[in-house]
Amino acid sequence: MRPKTQKLVITFHTTTEAMAAEQTFLRLGLAGRLIPVPRQITAGCGLAWLAPCEAEEALLAAAGQEALAWENWQKLIL
Amino acid sequence: MELIYMDHAATAFHRPQCVADAVLDAMQHMGNAGRGAYAASLEASRVIYDCRVRLARLLGAEGPEQVAFTLNATMSLNLAIGGLFAAGDHIITTQMEHNSVLRPLYRLEQEGAALTILAADRLGRISLEELEHAFRENTRAVVCTHASNLTGNVNDLERIGALCRAHGAYLVVDASQSAGILPIDQARMGIDVLCFTGHKGLLGPQGSGGLCVRKGVSIRPLVVGGSGVQSESRMHPAQMPTALEAGTLNSHGIAGLRAALAWLEEQDTEALRREQQKRMWEFYDGVREIPGVTVYGDFADRACLRAPIVALNIRDWDSGQAADVLAQEYGIMTRAGAHCAPLMHEALGTREQGAVRFSFSHTNTAEEIKRAVCAVRELAGEGQEQKGQADI
Numbered sequence: 001m002r003p004k005t006q007k008l009v010i011t012f013h014t015t016t017e018a019m020a021a022e023q024t025f026l027r028l029g030l031a032g033r034l035i036p037v038p039r040q041i042t043a044g045c046g047l048a049w050l051a052p053c054e055a056e057e058a059l060l061a062a063a064g065q066e067a068l069a070w071e072n073w074q075k076l077i078l
Numbered sequence: 079m080e081l082i083y084m085d086h087a088a089t090a091f092h093r094p095q096c097v098a099d100a101v102l103d104a105m106q107h108m109g110n111a112g113r114g115a116y117a118a119s120l121e122a123s124r125v126i127y128d129c130r131v132r133l134a135r136l137l138g139a140e141g142p143e144q145v146a147f148t149l150n151a152t153m154s155l156n157l158a159i160g161g162l163f164a165a166g167d168h169i170i171t172t173q174m175e176h177n178s179v180l181r182p183l184y185r186l187e188q189e190g191a192a193l194t195i196l197a198a199d200r201l202g203r204i205s206l207e208e209l210e211h212a213f214r215e216n217t218r219a220v221v222c223t224h225a226s227n228l229t230g231n232v233n234d235l236e237r238i239g240a241l242c243r244a245h246g247a248y249l250v251v252d253a254s255q256s257a258g259i260l261p262i263d264q265a266r267m268g269i270d271v272l273c274f275t276g277h278k279g280l281l282g283p284q285g286s287g288g289l290c291v292r293k294g295v296s297i298r299p300l301v302v303g304g305s306g307v308q309s310e311s312r313m314h315p316a317q318m319p320t321a322l323e324a325g326t327l328n329s330h331g332i333a334g335l336r337a338a339l340a341w342l343e344e345q346d347t348e349a350l351r352r353e354q355q356k357r358m359w360e361f362y363d364g365v366r367e368i369p370g371v372t373v374y375g376d377f378a379d380r381a382c383l384r385a386p387i388v389a390l391n392i393r394d395w396d397s398g399q400a401a402d403v404l405a406q407e408y409g410i411m412t413r414a415g416a417h418c419a420p421l422m423h424e425a426l427g428t429r430e431q432g433a434v435r436f437s438f439s440h441t442n443t444a445e446e447i448k449r450a451v452c453a454v455r456e457l458a459g460e461g462q463e464q465k466g467q468a469d470i
């Protein structure tokens with residue numbers, strides 16, 4: 001069993017929103033990567049940005065500056 | 079016989095090699111966009127997103143999320159017209175339109191919408207004064223082409239957009255003949271929905287097209303279904319661009335379109351445009367005074383950009399026969415007939431004869447233009463000889 005830790009998960013309404021976020025976060029050298037949306041959030045499909053919790057502030061600042069759209073930010077034990 | 083392609087208004091022909099390479103690469107390496115977080119699926123999602131970014135930049139859309147993909151301009155126009163308007167609405171269109179505009183509007187008319195079709199004159203031009211007088215209380219939109227696929231005449235979208243804003247109406251534009259060829263700025267021109275195809279001036283593959291939708295304009299989707307997101311919802315997602323895209327996208331074609339857009343960005347687009355216009359004028363100047371040749375459209379102002387099209391007829395020859403002789407005996411590929419623009423032919427007086435359309439791109443050479451002019455001159459002379467013989 002892999003050890004679980006608390007992580008930041010950002011979800012999006014559309015794949016396009018996820019792509020915009022990925023492009024921005026990678027360009028700025030911010031932590032994280034795209035993953036399938038965890039089932040704790042939704043039984044549906046889609047992409048989410050997974051990052052360590054300590055990256056939250058930088059990610060939030062970048063999302064604000066770049067006017068990124070998203071559905072939700074939450075911390076989960078994954 | 080060396081073949082000469084002069085049907086660029088139908089589809090591009092000499093596409094940059096990178097377009098075909100990108101399609102093949104996509105088929106070999108890309109998964110389904112938005113369907114996974116593994117490398118192949120993400121690659122498809124990234125390519126599609128990058129294509130949206132480039133289209134938004136080129137066409138002046140408000141952002142990549144406002145660019146939705148379809149299979150072609152016809153599908154985009156059906157989506158916009160069918161998804162914005164309903165019985166009781168009044169819509170203004172023009173005699174310049176292609177059936178991809180007219181038929182969805184006729185269908186809407188059958189369902190109870192009112193339609194005003196602005197007349198075009200013998201040069202194929204509409205009057206903006208007449209347009210201004212055509213607005214009614216219930217006018218919901220002007221749906222018009224940017225450039226005629228038959229004459230190459232260009233509509234002044236900035237002025238039409240201003241009139242639409244003044245009357246609280248949408249402006250829906252068919253940019254089939256202008257995207258990638260003429261400057262387009264959706265925001266500046268006041269265009270609410272800009273419908274484009276990827277395989278003509280944008281140099282992408284057939285089966286790639288789309289529409290740029292101004293923020294706040296809500297279009298009922300034509301199809302709903304798989305979206306890769308919000309799967310638990312009974313309703314299709316409302317957010318753009320997913321709202322207008324259901325099912326697997328043509329990601330292979332979009333990859334080709336993206337490569338074409340990247341290629342265009344690397345070029346001096348002004349130089350490409352000058353080259354297209356130059357070839358069109360060389361051809362026009364070569365044929366306009368040939369006895370027996372009738373050229374259609376407004377060529378009065380050389381300072382004005384046109385879609386690089388010259389439509390003509392040789393005496394009273396069936397345009398299909400003329401195009402066939404051009405193809406068979408001269409290797410020149412043109413389009414004949416009605417060009418899916420029956421009302422434009424009515425305005426030009428060519429409903430029976432149709433017209434032979436020569437359409438150019440930067441890939442046409444001065445030598446090709448000379449050969450085409452010579453061919454038209456020979457055929458017109460042949461017509462004269464036949465007429466002389468008949469007279470005897």
